[in-house]
Amino acid sequence: MALIPEQDLAKIVQQSLDLVVVLDPEDRTLAFINEFGANWLGLDLDQLLGKSPTDFLPELTDAELECIVDNLRTLESYEGSTLVTPVKRRIGTDHDFEFRLQLIELNDREYILATGRDIAERVAVTDSVHTMLAVAQEESKQDKTTSLLQRDAFLQVFRELVEQVGSHGLRLTLVVIDLKNLHEINDQFGQSIGDRILKNMGGLMHKCSKDADICARYSGRKLCILMPEQGQQDGLGVAEKVNQALAKVQFKEFPTLRIHSSIAVAELPEPGEPALLLDKVITRLREMRTPEPHEVHRLGLLSLRIS
Incomplete structure (x- = not known):
């Protein structure tokens, strides 16, 4: 109601x-x-x-x-x-x-x-995003393992986009992917397998998202997709695609290996500091995480309130 x-x-x-x-x-x-x-x-x-x-x-x-x-x-x-x-x-x-x-x-x-x-408005937004990405790539701010943007470059693009968010401005949706058992995979199967998973994740995220979306590696096992001019439903659609793909991943040499993921989706209805917004999403994701191998959490409209 x-x-x-x-x-x-x-x-x-x-x-x-x-x-x-x-x-x-x-x-x-x-x-x-x-x-x-x-x-x-x-x-x-x-x-x-x-x-x-x-x-x-x-x-x-x-x-x-x-x-x-x-x-x-x-x-x-x-x-x-x-x-x-x-x-x-x-x-x-x-x-x-x-x-x-x-x-x-x-x-x-x-x-x-x-x-x-x-x-024409969407094209202008897309062109702006592509320009920002080109600058970041020219400055070699890509993560070597995943070929996604590194944290600092991602936050720079995020900061420029989030300034346009508001009641009459840009729609912006954030997807945060947590590879829950990546540390256990590294311990049990070796760092090289963990790196293979991260490399494949880079390709998977680009495949599931649009050209104008910004994909990044935010930390060791946390990956992000920033979706300009898209809402929560679009983010949930991308999250489900990623989860469905991860559920099918198998390694012939390690038949027991499975990747577990937890994904949070939030639309940002107003400006805020990107690093704090991300920390808020990650905190909420940690609180909501379950033992299920694959899960998607809809966080709704995410506002940043600092008292």
Whole structure:
């Protein structure tokens, strides 16, 4: 149950800086658009509500909308899909938007909830991240074993990104991976096997994450993925991929060897000191860890409070 009254939730959605629309799949009309979206399009509500979305989504045909609905019905309730399409403004050029689509039910009727953001903004964020990574790599700040960023270089990039986090700024999600039994593996099977595992982890993390994500070795057995412009669900998806892959790892020469992992996922809703934020995540992860070989912990929105 939300702590915010329902009437206030509608006001919050209205103030969202994303383009938020609700489409009625039965008659292919617009049932809702937030205030920011209408202002950005340069149109009044009476020019939008009850009208076809093709007025501002020129490439969205009825046939495509029908396919979208059919596809959404095959997904689980917590899943959705994405659509990249031009959005037409009354004044100015078209902009390519990436919409997150999901099927919702209201008063026993189905609607399509679409939340979109200008791709140009995402490209700018990605370019900024790539620039920071290039600088860090040029300064040879990579961990030699994993080929991931070292702690100091990672914190430098983290610090620059976290300054952009806020109620109207960048979304930023942090994934921390703890290889729980790495020390025992080193003791039982040798340091070279531990190094092989860490090297493979570097490749696995890059494979499970996006190009704009920042992967690092924070300490001996703790690894991090910083995910700009992504939320908790995206982080949980990456965490599950990593755990599933680790559960399948086997060494022919050591058939009893298994890697145990504990992963924490948190979205950062406001700025904070990266090292302290990481320490907070690691502390929470240590408190929540269980004897299970593979586990993922959702920490929710992580704020830093220092009294």
